[in-house]
Amino acid sequence: MASNKKIIVGNWKMNLNVQEASLYLHRLSKIIEIRRDVEVILAPTTLTLQSLSLQVNGRQFKLAAQNFYWRDHGSYTGEVSATQLRGIVQYGLVGHSERRHIFNESDKDIRNKVEAAVRNNIRPILCVGETAWERANGETYDVLHDQLVGGLANITSDELSRVMIAYEPVWAVGTGQNALPTYVSAAVSAIRNQIEQLYGKIAADSIQVLYGGSVTAHSAADYLALPGIDGLLIGGASLNADSFGEIVRKAHRGSLIVERK
Numbered sequence: 341m342a343s344n345k346k347i348i349v350g351n352w353k354m355n356l357n358v359q360e361a362s363l364y365l366h367r368l369s370k371i372i373e374i375r376r377d378v379e380v381i382l383a384p385t386t387l388t389l390q391s392l393s394l395q396v397n398g399r400q401f402k403l404a405a406q407n408f409y410w411r412d413h414g415s416y417t418g419e420v421s422a423t424q425l426r427g428i429v430q431y432g433l434v435g436h437s438e439r440r441h442i443f444n445e446s447d448k449d450i451r452n453k454v455e456a457a458v459r460n461n462i463r464p465i466l467c468v469g470e471t472a473w474e475r476a477n478g479e480t481y482d483v484l485h486d487q488l489v490g491g492l493a494n495i496t497s498d499e500l501s502r503v504m505i506a507y508e509p510v511w512a513v514g515t516g517q518n519a520l521p522t523y524v525s526a527a528v529s530a531i532r533n534q535i536e537q538l539y540g541k542i543a544a545d546s547i548q549v550l551y552g553g554s555v556t557a558h559s560a561a562d563y564l565a566l567p568g569i570d571g572l573l574i575g576g577a578s579l580n581a582d583s584f585g586e587i588v589r590k591a592h593r594g595s596l597i598v599e600r601k
């Protein structure tokens with residue numbers, strides 16, 4: 341199941357300009373310890389990635405793109421490709437609920453982006469999750485099925501080891517609503533079962549699955565303690581250095597408890 345190493349991703353969304361992002365990274369670097377049991381990934385806006393990549397200590401933080409286009413080059417005004425981000429970021433968010441629901445990204449766009457990331461040596465973090473309406477209508481597992489099958493359609497078994505999944509119920513993202521840990525556990529099991537059907541048991545056990553949706557320093561430990569959860573995707577609480585630092589500290593402690601068992 342989940343490995344001892346925890347992953348904490350901070351998604352800054354469309355916040356912080358170049359100077360603010362640089363100051364914030366400086367602040368975080370004083371607060372967050374470098375430890376081998378936690379990988380901390382920061383996802384700032386595309387605009388700030390280049391300068392932060394020069395400033396960041398790669399042992400302390402990895403960088404993720406929040407978005408990118410799936411073609412490598414060409415006449416796509418306004419877009420940035422995974423090829424252009426290669427060497428600047430190690431990870432890329434794909435299919436975040438805000439991209440799916442505000443920008444109408446389809447499963448086809450998302451599968452092309454997952455493939456483009458892998459092709460460009462960037463690890464995709466494929467986000468999946470149901471809306472409030474889908475949940476109320478009992479469609480959660482169908483949605484997870486469709487988003488996983490759709491998003492991973494171009495990925496071979498060998499390539500799957502490069503992919504991470506984030507379960508983010510849309511109704512919990514940015515809303516302050518907390519999903520019950522039992523609910524999250526059941527959804528994460530459904531995700532691993534779906535991966536097993538597509539790629540087999542070893543892949544299902546070893547794929548890293550994160551949880552995200554209004555996680556705070558207060559609720560982080562409950563989710564980190566769930567079997568099958570390898571880490572957290574944090575939006576709002578990642579913009580406060582103290583909260584984010586506290587979440588990372590909880591991941592250290594959580595990992596240590598797992599290791600001692």
Ligand code: PGA
Pocket residue numbers: 351508512513514515516552553554555573574575576577
């Ligand atoms: P949130 O965002 O923590 O503010 O709900 C989560 C995310 O951006 O994925």
